[in-house]
Amino acid sequence: MQAWPVDNSFQAFKRQLPICRNSVYSEFYDFFRDVIKVKRESAAIKNLETICTATFELASKHGFDAMSLRDLSRSTGISMGGLYNYIGSKDELAQMVNDFLSRRLAPMAALNNPKQDKPRDLLETLLRTAIYMGSLFRPWYRFVYMESKTMARKQRDQAKSFDLYDTQRLRELIEAGVRAGDMDCANPELSASALLAMVQDWYLKSWKYKRNNIDPDDYADFLVSTMDKLLACKDQ
Amino acid sequence: MQAWPVDNSFQAFKRQLPICRNSVYSEFYDFFRDVIKVKRESAAIKNLETICTATFELASKHGFDAMSLRDLSRSTGISMGGLYNYIGSKDELAQMVNDFLSRRLAPMAALNNPKQDKPRDLLETLLRTAIYMGSLFRPWYRFVYMESKTMARKQRDQAKSFDLYDTQRLRELIEAGVRAGDMDCANPELSASALLAMVQDWYLKSWKYKRNNIDPDDYADFLVSTMDKLLACKDQ
DNA sequence: GTCTATAGTGCGATAGAC
DNA sequence: GTCTATCGCACTATAGAC
Structure with missing residues (x-):
């Protein structure tokens, strides 16, 4: 029984994803329509892109807490007062990024997954999806990983529970593979981690x-082959 | 030819290391004798421990930049003025931690390494050393990893070059193992990463x-077994 | 050697002009 | 809808008492 051939490339992933790098700020505007005071949509979307891009840049250089709204105002060319039409407060800006990634952007990738039965193939899809999403929206993922610890207690715990959830989902697939006799793994928890x-x-x-010219396909291929070795997968 | 049995446990590592968790602040004082204004050694060492411990705690909660010297003063019970007898400035405190780890603490582990020839055994020693040092001085490693990006340009580049150096050292050992016919690895750079x-x-x-009760030996054992699988090592 | 008090700076946020 | 001007506050760092 031969499964239908699946195109696992970054190209194919992008083609199927119902959002792209260019439409993300339009989605962002929709998602936060209620809190964003600016109603002229096209200008708002453009400014949101400017604000987010500058925030990622400044936060990655010195950390979000060290970034001042004055820095942000200077970088974006939007005045202090102007910024407050978009963000409510500085803390809220970080929360918006966090919420948009976890509630809107990440869930979109899940819709994209082909239907598969074998734990090993599900694992491959899961890992590739994570790498491809990280490639398309790297600044978002970076920001949430690095800054979630500085956020309010509630957000920090949320970040930890996402990590635990991801680990557990991987672990359960590994355990399913072992039960099915397709894999061999002495420590599913550590392997998932x-x-x-x-x-x-x-x-x-x-x-x-980037320095070593590793592209998303290269890294995803390597990750999947590592998974196959680590879990001693049959029929790779 | 049977090599002398090597004790690779965390216990054995600690026994051989010329520094321990208790003596680290005495070393720290020695290392920064010139910049620390307090000359009464015993009190100085005790206060340095208090200051560093509180710094690690506060920085891990909200980031070093978000931590104020007032917070630090409150946590340590040392007044604002008193702190300046130890640290010169807030930025300098971060640099002291960074310098002490990279110039003093980390080099001590290297002295500890048994003499070994085979690339695979050298790799095992390197990885175990990293895990055991990370276990003994976890807050130091965490702090430097998380905060190096917020430091001055020079320090940031230093952090990157340490990462590149570590990757390269691992890669070269992998390549040596492949040449020797003991390993099989299609991508030494990515495997090292x-x-x-x-x-x-x-x-x-x-x-x-901690949550899952994984101790340093567990993690090091898992890491080495992963290495053996990833690199298809012979004679594990 | 450690404290208190404070100088000087830059922050987040807002009010009100346009 | 965006700007300028400004408020009140918290910060780092220091000076001088003890």
Whole structure:
């Protein structure tokens, strides 16, 4: 029984995803229609892109807490008062990024997944999706990873529970594979953590991978082959 | 030819290391004798421990930049003026931690390494050393990883070059193993990055590993077995 | 050697002009 | 809808008492 061939490339992923790098700020505007005071849509979307881009840039250089709204105002060319038509407060800006990624952007990738039965193939899809999403929206993922610890207690715990959730989802697939006899793994929990650490390294150390000309397909291929070795997968 | 059996446990590592958790602040005082204005040694060492411990705690909660010297003063019970007898400035405090780890603490582990020839065994020693050092001095490693990006340009570049150096050292050992016919690895650079990401995950996500009762020996054993699988090592 | 008090700076946020 | 001007506050760092 031969499964229908699946195109696992970054190209194919982008084609199927119901959002792209260009439409993300239009989605962002829709998502926060209620809190954003500016009603002229086209200008608002353009300014949101400017604000987010500058925030990612400044926060990655000195941390979100060290970034002042004066810095942000200077970088974006939008006055202090103008910024408050978009963000409510500085803390709220960080929360908006966090919420948009976890409630809107990330869920879109899940819709994209092909229907598969074998745990090993589900694992591959899960890992590839994480790498491809991280490639398309790297600044968002980086920001949430790095800054979630500085946010309010509630947000910090949320970040931890996302990490635990991801680890657990990987672990359960590994355990299912072992039960099915397709894999061999002495420590599903640690193996899941290791795979997750490799996923996160992709957007945390983008400078290193760019330097070495590793593209998303290269990294995803490597990650999947590592998974196959780590879990001694049959029929790779 | 049977090599002398090597004790690779955390216990054995601690026994051989010429520094321990208790003596680290005495070393710290020695290392910064010139800049620390307090000359009464015993009191100075005790206060340095209080200051560093509180700094790690506060910085891990909200980031070093968000931590104020008032917070630090309150946590340590040392007045604002008193702090300046130890640290010169807030930025200098971060640099002291960074310098002490990279110039004093980390080099001590290197002295500890047994003499070994085979690339695979050298790799094991390197990885175990990293995990055990990270276990003993976790807050130091965490702080430097998380805060180096917020430091001055020079320090940021230093952090990157340490990462590149570690990756390269791992890669060269992998390449040597492949040449010697002991390993099989299609992509030494990415394999080295993956191992390094797992090392760093150990001190970045300590909360997760503590939660699951993973101790340093468990993690080091898992890391080495992962290395053996990833590199298809012979004679493990 | 450690404290209190404070100088001087830059912050987040807002009110009100246009 | 965006700007300028400004308020009140918290910060780092220091000076001088003890």
